Amino acid sequence: MKNKSLVSISDYSREEILRILELAAEFEQQPRQDLLKGKVVASLFFEPSTRTRLSFESAIQQLGGSVIGFASADTSSVRKGESLKDTILTVSNYSDLIVMRHPVDGSARYASEVSPVPIVNAGDGANQHPTQCLLDLYSIKKTQGRLEGLDVAFVGDLKYGRTVHSLVIALTQFNARFHLVSPPELKLPSAVKRYIKEAKLEYYQYTDLNEVIPNCDILYMTRIQRERFPDPLDYEKVKNSYNLNNQMLANSRPNLKVLHPLPRVNEINVDVDSNPKAYYFEQALNGVYVRQAIVASILGLK
Ligand code: CP
Numbered sequence: 001m002k003n004k005s006l007v008s009i010s011d012y013s014r015e016e017i018l019r020i021l022e023l024a025a026e027f028e029q030q031p032r033q034d035l036l037k038g039k040v041v042a043s044l045f046f047e048p049s050t051r052t053r054l055s056f057e058s059a060i061q062q063l064g065g066s067v068i069g070f071a072s073a074d075t076s077s078v079r080k081g082e083s084l085k086d087t088i089l090t091v092s093n094y095s096d097l098i099v100m101r102h103p104v105d106g107s108a109r110y111a112s113e114v115s116p117v118p119i120v121n122a123g124d125g126a127n128q129h130p131t132q133c134l135l136d137l138y139s140i141k142k143t144q145g146r147l148e149g150l151d152v153a154f155v156g157d158l159k160y161g162r163t164v165h166s167l168v169i170a171l172t173q174f175n176a177r178f179h180l181v182s183p184p185e186l187k188l189p190s191a192v193k194r195y196i197k198e199a200k201l202e203y204y205q206y207t208d209l210n211e212v213i214p215n216c217d218i219l220y221m222t223r224i225q226r227e228r229f230p231d232p233l234d235y236e237k238v239k240n241s242y243n244l245n246n247q248m249l250a251n252s253r254p255n256l257k258v259l260h261p262l263p264r265v266n267e268i269n270v271d272v273d274s275n276p277k278a279y280y281f282e283q284a285l286n287g288v289y290v291r292q293a294i295v296a297s298i299l300g301l302k
Pocket of ligand 1: 050
């Protein structure tokens with residue numbers, strides 16, 4: 001993984017994924033170290049973020065590294081018309097690694113092709129979010145004691161949900177059964193379903209959330225993302241499709257955990273937060289250890 005960009009979760013083999021999870025568990029035991037002393041990581045966020053940006057920054061600073069960058073394209077020279085290529089070539093002069101979030105699908109791959117330093121994709125449009133995927137896998141393994149053979153339900157925006165795309169692809173390496181719950185307009189794209197088919201795994205499609213709750217180990221809720229809809233009227237039609245509440249979890253499996261990449265809007269009622277099956281805030285904390293593992297391994301320090 002040394003000096004290798006992380007653009008799509010399919011860039012990592014099963015062994016590489018497991019190695020990151022193993023390293024993350026080590027960092028969870030000892031998150032404050034001097035491992036990144038003298039290293040500079042650039043954090044370029046052309047799109048809003050709370051968890052990804054701040055957990056990367058916390059991860060790096062806890063390891064003694066420095067962070068430079070911007071949290072919005074508005075404060076960079078992109079606003080003056082600078083191209084992504086020129087931005088990447090410039091920032092690579094100042095840093096050892098670039099973490100980038102960008103609204104355009106494929107922008108992270110393009111950046112990795114022009115950059116002399118490794119690129120870590122922190123989300124590119126509706127395409128991929130591989131570091132979220134690794135922290136999701138870490139959370140699943142930590143709560144279920146295994147990754148193999150789980151029933152995983154994905155709920156909400158499966159069409160534009162980059163976290164869903166990455167996690168589905170990764171779980172095809174671990175023999176998951178996929179329960180796909182969405183409005184008809186927001187079904188999982190066929191390009192992602194192809195990974196499930198090629199792995200000869202089963203998937204089932206639903207519109208009713210109540211149907212899957214008793215039969216899954218992981219309930220992966222997602223937000224219907226207003227910002228991805230070309231027509232705002234189409235968003236209005238589906239925005240209230242799902243609202244998970246505590247009572248709906250009554251007949252769920254004892255080991256069930258509710259995950260969500262966050263932010264949430266209205267798809268999980270706040271009454272779920274106090275249920276021991278709710279795991280989304282711990283999931284966000286796991287992002288620090290997993291991102292420490294990703295940065296340390298790409299910089300060849302682990
Ligand atoms: N999960 C996630 O990507 O959250 P942010 O948009 O807050 O970074």
